[in-house]
Amino acid sequence: MTGAGIVGVGVVGPLRHADVDGDYLTLAADALVAAARDAGLPRETIDGLVINSGGEAGPDYDQLATYLGLQPRTCLQSWAHGRFSASVVQQAALLVDNQHADVVACIYARRLGTDTVGGPAWKGWSEELRKGGGPHGENPRIGLTAPLGTAALAARLYANRYRTDLAELFHVVADARLNAAAYPGALRPQPIDRDAYLDNPYIVEPLRRWDCTPRTEGAVCILVARAERAATASRTVEIAGFDGIPAGSGEFIWSRPGLGVADQSMLEDVPPDRTVFERSGIEPADVDVFFTYDAFSPLVWFALERYGYCPAGAAPGFVQERGLTYHGGFPTNPHGGSLATGQLAGWLHLVEAVVQLRHEAGARQVPDARLAHYGSCYGDSMIFRRSG
Amino acid sequence: MSTETPSRPLTLHRCRDCGNVQHGWQDRYCVRCWSRELAEVAARGTASLLSWATYHSDYRIPGISAPYSIGLIRLDEGPQLPCLLAGDTSVASFQQRITVEAGPAGPGNLQPEVTGPLRAIVVRPDG
Numbered sequence: 001m002t003g004a005g006i007v008g009v010g011v012v013g014p015l016r017h018a019d020v021d022g023d024y025l026t027l028a029a030d031a032l033v034a035a036a037r038d039a040g041l042p043r044e045t046i047d048g049l050v051i052n053s054g055g056e057a058g059p060d061y062d063q064l065a066t067y068l069g070l071q072p073r074t075c076l077q078s079w080a081h082g083r084f085s086a087s088v089v090q091q092a093a094l095l096v097d098n099q100h101a102d103v104v105a106c107i108y109a110r111r112l113g114t115d116t117v118g119g120p121a122w123k124g125w126s127e128e129l130r131k132g133g134g135p136h137g138e139n140p141r142i143g144l145t146a147p148l149g150t151a152a153l154a155a156r157l158y159a160n161r162y163r164t165d166l167a168e169l170f171h172v173v174a175d176a177r178l179n180a181a182a183y184p185g186a187l188r189p190q191p192i193d194r195d196a197y198l199d200n201p202y203i204v205e206p207l208r209r210w211d212c213t214p215r216t217e218g219a220v221c222i223l224v225a226r227a228e229r230a231a232t233a234s235r236t237v238e239i240a241g242f243d244g245i246p247a248g249s250g251e252f253i254w255s256r257p258g259l260g261v262a263d264q265s266m267l268e269d270v271p272p273d274r275t276v277f278e279r280s281g282i283e284p285a286d287v288d289v290f291f292t293y294d295a296f297s298p299l300v301w302f303a304l305e306r307y308g309y310c311p312a313g314a315a316p317g318f319v320q321e322r323g324l325t326y327h328g329g330f331p332t333n334p335h336g337g338s339l340a341t342g343q344l345a346g347w348l349h350l351v352e353a354v355v356q357l358r359h360e361a362g363a364r365q366v367p368d369a370r371l372a373h374y375g376s377c378y379g380d381s382m383i384f385r386r387s388g
Numbered sequence: 389m390s391t392e393t394p395s396r397p398l399t400l401h402r403c404r405d406c407g408n409v410q411h412g413w414q415d416r417y418c419v420r421c422w423s424r425e426l427a428e429v430a431a432r433g434t435a436s437l438l439s440w441a442t443y444h445s446d447y448r449i450p451g452i453s454a455p456y457s458i459g460l461i462r463l464d465e466g467p468q469l470p471c472l473l474a475g476d477t478s479v480a481s482f483q484q485r486i487t488v489e490a491g492p493a494g495p496g497n498l499q500p501e502v503t504g505p506l507r508a509i510v511v512r513p514d515g
Contacts (some may be wrong), residue, residue: 046442131413134471141511142491143498144458145447153460153470154442158481160439205442249419259461260438263468 004093005236005387007103007225007307008039009351013218014342017112020217027219028059028109029068035221041103044106045229047073048101052088052108052345055081058219059109059216067077068298075099081135082345083107083245083253083293086380089350090242092224103229108347109219135355137251137262148212148296151254152204154261155298159206161259161266162313166206168320172297173210173339175324180336182326187214188340199208211297213338220347222354227387237357240371241280245380253378254299256306273379284308287383288369289356291328291349294337294374300324302377327365334364349374350382357386397430398490398510409465428437435461435508437484440473450499456501461486461508474500 010031013020020027036043049072054060057080059279065072074090078084083110092104128134128145135146144150159166173192180186191209200208227236250270252262257273260266277283286308290302301315310328322329335341335352342348351370355361375381402409403418403426410418417424439460446454457473459480472491473480484506491498491509500509 125391132411137470139470140447140449141498141512142458142470143443143449143452144470144472145449147459149441149443150470153439155460156441157439157460202442202444205444208443260468266438277427 001242002097002239003226004096005226005227005238006089006222006354006384007227007229007236008035008037008041008221008223009354010034010036010038010093010221011218011348012220014185014216014344015218016097016187017215018219019024020111022064024058024109024111024219025063025067027217028107029223031109031219031221032064032068032105032107035105035223037152039223039225041225041229042232043068045072045103046070046105046223048092048095048104048313049075050088050092050095050104050106051075051086052106053078053079053082053110055080057105057110064107066195070105071104072101072105074104076205077088082347083347083376083378085346086242086374088375089222089224089247089382090244090380092222093239093242095223096226100376103223103225104226106222107219108345110344111217112215119284140315146204148207150252151296151298152207154252154259154302155296156206157260158298158301163340164316166360167194168316169211169297170194171316171319172300172324172333173197175319175328176294176337176340178325178331179334179364182362183335183341186341187216189336207296207298210339213295213343216342216344218344220344220348220351222347222350234387235358236387237354239379239386240282240383240385241276242382243276243279243380245337245378251379254296254302256302258312259302269312271380273306274308274374274379276307276375276383278328282371282383287371287373288331289334289353289366289372290332291372291374291386292332292347293349293378294333294339295343299377300332303375306332306377306379307373326361326366331366334361334366346374346376353384357384359386374377397433398488399428400463401426401429402429409466409467410467422492431488432464433488435463435486435488437461437480437486437506437508438468438482440476440477440480449498451459456500461488464487471486471508471510472498472500473506474502474509475504476502477506480506
């Protein structure tokens with residue numbers, strides 16, 4: 001249990017490239033101003049700033065502070081990859097909990113240029129040619145480019161190991177669509193049937209276009225503070241516990257331990273990752289709504305198995321039987337996730353966790369949601385609790 | 389596959405202290421015992437195929453255009469690495485035995501042959 005909570009959220013997007021008004025600095029500023037208003041906090045109270053994706057991908061901490069007239073006394077900035085979404089919020093919680101800051105603004109902003117890393121027009125390949133492969137295992141010297149390439153390898157390996165029909169990914173995609181239908185502004189809210197899914201073209205076989213998130217832009221701000229700092233303390237969502245992003249030979253960004261991608265051993269399945277539950281004092285069965293990074297549909301299966309919601313190899317059946325919709329047996333990404341609503345890394349998921357626990361989700365509200373778990377297949381994880 | 393660049397064997401590193409074999413790019417420290425006594429060894433050139441995927445979209449890599457296939461292999465020495473697949477991928481199967489060739493460093497003419505026995509094309513970490 002930490003003493004920190006989320007006191008305000010602000011979102012711009014997700015938007016198609018052509019629909020974005022302003023550069024990434026303006027997007028970030030719009031999100032931050034919205035979050036401050038949501039929390040009822042004046043600008044002067046923000047004394048911490050943690051940036052997810054600076055550099056060429058988004059605003060740097062000093063740019064944004066100057067642009068908005070902020071005076072933060074503690075700033076941090078992570079590698080410009082969306083995988084650090086939960087980690088950024090965790091850093092903010094540590095700052096607050098250790099009294100290094102009172103109110104920390106966590107920022108993610110993204111605009112897609114013509115040279116987005118791993119994208120179709122990327123020509124630099126600098127990250128992809130680093131030793132050991134790119135950030136998602138890319139290696140353009142053998143034609144392995146785009147994050148989707150290694151996600152496809154992971155999906156096929158899963159099917160090979162567990163004798164799974166990858167057509168069962170349909171249930172992940174279809175349930176995301178049903179959730180997105182209740183999210184205003186979702187980019188893929190149309191329901192699909194199995195035949196339509198199977199007719200959808202491959203991008204990197206065995207994964208189809210609909211197995212991949214649409215490419216979108218936008219910004220998110222999450223304000224982390226002690227609950228009493230917010231003018232609307234009753235709407236504060238507690239951060240009950242977390243686990244940071246792991247690394248090493250047992251981990252790969254588009255997998256879970258024990259699957260066998262990259263350098264992972266696949267000699268035997270590994271026990272579920274229970275760290276976040278032990279730190280939060282809860283059990284997986286206590287979770288009312290689950291959130292997971294779903295840039296590609298198989299990642300949902302991998303995450304369900306990582307955290308022990310089902311055994312290794314059982315996720316396809318689990319999803320089909322329980323259902324992932326907000327009114328289903330295992331509500332997951334009730335906002336539609338990246339797959340159906342749009343890609344703002346894991347940030348929109350974190351905001352939706354707050355909205356669900358405030359009971360402000362409207363038609364897509366998970367009934368009486370009190371505990372939410374954000375956990376990616378690659379291991380960063382957080383438990384949120386409704387106040388009161 | 390281009391033959392303009394001479395093929396050189398894929399190299400791995402074996403720890404002189406504990407015997408661990410690791411990727412060529414892990415060339416200074418033994419990942420198991422932290423020894424700096426590593427010896428460069430040539431890979432035997434045989435592996436098991438763990439996974440494969442076929443690109444149906446181009447990502448503007450000079451010298452290669454879709455469709456083409458990539459793979460994930462486990463070398464008989466232990467390390468796993470991705471590869472370009474040459475040959476008929478329609479017959480690919482899990483843990484199929486596969487030969488490994490070190491190809492030319494790209495970008496270049498990477499377009500693989502799509503007939504004949506399945507082969508894994510890998511690149512040396514030093515190009």
